[in-house]
Amino acid sequence: MFINLKISRRILSLGGIFFLLFVGILLEHKMVLTGVRSSKPVEQISTEEKVIALTINVDWGEEFIPAILDVLDKENAKATFFVTGRWAKKNPELLKRIASRGHEIENHGYSHPHPDNLSVGANQEEIKKTESIIQGIIGKRTHFYAPPYGEKGASGLRAADLLGYQTILWTLDTVDWREDSTPEVIVQRIVNPAVRFGIRPKKNGAIVLIHPKLNTVKALPIILSQLTRDGFAFQTLDALITFDQIGNTTSR
Numbered sequence: 341m342f343i344n345l346k347i348s349r350r351i352l353s354l355g356g357i358f359f360l361l362f363v364g365i366l367l368e369h370k371m372v373l374t375g376v377r378s379s380k381p382v383e384q385i386s387t388e389e390k391v392i393a394l395t396i397n398v399d400w401g402e403e404f405i406p407a408i409l410d411v412l413d414k415e416n417a418k419a420t421f422f423v424t425g426r427w428a429k430k431n432p433e434l435l436k437r438i439a440s441r442g443h444e445i446e447n448h449g450y451s452h453p454h455p456d457n458l459s460v461g462a463n464q465e466e467i468k469k470t471e472s473i474i475q476g477i478i479g480k481r482t483h484f485y486a487p488p489y490g491e492k493g494a495s496g497l498r499a500a501d502l503l504g505y506q507t508i509l510w511t512l513d514t515v516d517w518r519e520d521s522t523p524e525v526i527v528q529r530i531v532n533p534a535v536r537f538g539i540r541p542k543k544n545g546a547i548v549l550i551h552p553k554l555n556t557v558k559a560l561p562i563i564l565s566q567l568t569r570d571g572f573a574f575q576t577l578d579a580l581i582t583f584d585q586i587g588n589t590t591s592r
Contacts, residue, residue, distance in 0.1 A: 378497035381487075381507040385545035387583040390572045393547045394419040395510065397486055399452045401552030402431050408557060409441050415564035417574035419443050422486035422508070425450035425470030432477045439478045444576040447471060447482040447505065455487045455496030463499030484508050484577055508577065511546040516556045526559035531566050543572065545583060 385391075396408065396419055412419055421438050423445060428435050439445050449455070449466040450473075458466070471482050485505040487496045492509065500507045512533055514526045530548055533541045550556050564574065 378494060378501050379506065381492050381497070381509045382547070382581070383509045384511040384542070384547060385580050385583050387545040389583050390544055390570070391575050391580055391583055392543060392545075392567065392572050393577045393580040394550060394574055395486065395508065395547055395577065396421045396550050396552065397448055398422065398552060399424040399427050399448065399488075402427070402434055404552040404554060404557050405434060405438070408552060408560065409438065409443075411557070411560045411564065412443070412574075413441065415561065415568060415574070417564055417568075418576045418579070419574065420446055420484070420577040422446045422448040422484070423470075423474070424448045424452050424488075425466075425473045426452075428470070428473050428477060435474070435477050439480070444578055445474055445478060445480065445482065446484040446486065446508075446577070447474070448486050449488055452488045454489060454491060455499075456491045456493035458495060460495045460499045460502070463496050464503060467499060467503055467505060508547065510549040511541055512543075513549045514551075514556065514559070516553045516559070517551050521553075521555055523555045523558040523562070526555060527562045527566075530563050543567070545580065547577070547580070 385393075394412075394417065398405070398421055408419075411417075421443055423435065435445065447467055447470050449463075450469045451466065453466065455463050455466075467485055475481050483505055484507075485500045486508045487500075490509055492507065497507055512530050514529055515521055516526050533543075550560070567574075
């Protein structure tokens, strides 16, 4: 009888713990959906100035980054590299080289998960872990967050807000990760973007998304030289964001 009572108390205790955890998860989910509204992601800067920010999302493709850096140097362009924590951990010297060439290093989460499938707390851990790794390598704290896959659900946005980060998306996407994205197609998507959702994207204040791919390396000199001839300058996000307020975008 005494043994059965002890077992019953243990089962009740464990049941109570699981119940409290379950309630906590439900409350967090409810707070994300119905609580304080998160900041909108920055997708474009509203300005009449001919300025563009190149953002390079990095979780692979380190073999192409030296060539990208050389192209950026040749065209006197600065870029913002959003790197994952696991990539930075594996490539500390390359990360230092990117920073030493005057480019901005920012946060792309740690393991490139789907932020919309994670809780606020799990998204915060992704960001904080990456921040710690990057700061340990280059001595600078990150403050912009590019969510993997461009996901902008409530939990990811809320996590970034709570940590004091601004979430960044894009105006123009090279879609260079697709196998059918030839250098010519990549160039056209940026230099002469198509109408989307009834809107022709403006290049003034645009945020351009690229990845370290071979065809991107081939397309980038053409993009930079053509837009430079048109009077555009390529700035880091920190510099671009000072031009004006957040504008509209065609990304969805």
